[in-house]
Amino acid sequence: MRPTENIPTHARPTIRAALLSLVLRPHELIIQRFNWKSAVCSSLIRGIIFFFANIKSGWQAASGAMLAEWTYRAFTSGFYGAMTQTIGEAEPEWQATIAALVVLPLSSHILEFAVHWFRHTPHLKLSIISSMIFTVISTLFNVYAMRRGKLVVGRNAGTLVDDLKAMPRMIYDFLAVVPLWIARSLKNAY
Numbered sequence: 001m002r003p004t005e006n007i008p009t010h011a012r013p014t015i016r017a018a019l020l021s022l023v024l025r026p027h028e029l030i031i032q033r034f035n036w037k038s039a040v041c042s043s044l045i046r047g048i049i050f051f052f053a054n055i056k057s058g059w060q061a062a063s064g065a066m067l068a069e070w071t072y073r074a075f076t077s078g079f080y081g082a083m084t085q086t087i088g089e090a091e092p093e094w095q096a097t098i099a100a101l102v103v104l105p106l107s108s109h110i111l112e113f114a115v116h117w118f119r120h121t122p123h124l125k126l127s128i129i130s131s132m133i134f135t136v137i138s139t140l141f142n143v144y145a146m147r148r149g150k151l152v153v154g155r156n157a158g159t160l161v162d163d164l165k166a167m168p169r170m171i172y173d174f175l176a177v178v179p180l181w182i183a184r185s186l187k188n189a190y
Contacts, residue, residue, distance in 0.1 A: 015099050018090040022083060030082045035153050037160050038081025038142070043073035045138075049130050050121070057122040065121045069131075072115045080104050081142070085152050088143040097143050105135045144174050 013021065022029055051066035083104060090096040109132055116124050145151045150163045150170055158166075 012089060012091040015087070015090040015095040018087050018096070019099065019103070022086055029086045030079050033082040033085065033154060034078040035081025035085060035151075036078055037151050037153060037163065038084070039074050039076075039078035040160070041151075042077035042081070042138070043070045046070075046073050046077075046131055046134065049134060050116075050127050053127040053130050054121060054123045061122050064119070065116065065123075065127060068115060068119050068121065069112075072112060076108065076111065080108055081151070082153075084139065084142050085146050085154075088146040093143075093147065096147075097140065100139050100143050101136065104139055105132060108135060141171075141174055144177070145170050 047066040047070040050069040051062045054062040054065040084100055087100045087103065088096050090099070109128060112131060113124070113128055116127060121127055142151060145163075148170070149156075149158070150166055
């Protein structure tokens with residue numbers, strides 16, 4: 001996939017078309033486009049979140065929660081990454097971001113809650129809330145990065161190593177979006 005900034009605006013789907021394509025072409029856009037980069041990164045980070053959220057109950061409970069999250073996320077995060085990639089290609093960018101912030105957490109955390117509820121994760125509320133906060137931040141970042149050709153899979157996608165090398169600059173640019181927008185708005189207002 002090419003970064004969306006290289007795709008002419010008229011060739012980019014609307015958010016409605018992107019969501020509809022996920023429903024009508026799930027095999028192509030979710031299964032074949034399984035985002036293994038998302039699966040690897042998300043399962044590692046979220047496993048650590050669940051470990052530390054449950055460490056008060058001892059190493060065994062924390063390790064069990066971490067392993068359950070690693071397993072769950074290794075299977076599901078690639079599908080959520082594929083959905084993020086498809087939704088993130090839509091225009092306008094702000095609508096794609098809002099749609100990703102609604103669709104992905106709803107589908108992801110309902111299932112995540114069920115997995116950990118059935119396995120009796122001790123600090124379930126703290127674990128899920130921490131995971132939800134991470135989802136909001138990571139979804140915003142992933143849409144931003146994927147629109148710029150990073151963390152994507154498919155034709156013309158870079159390697160995970162190349163993506164990770166680009167992360168310091170990508171994170172800096174991501175964190176600068178709001179301050180730069182405010183500065184431009186203030187400059188245009190005066």
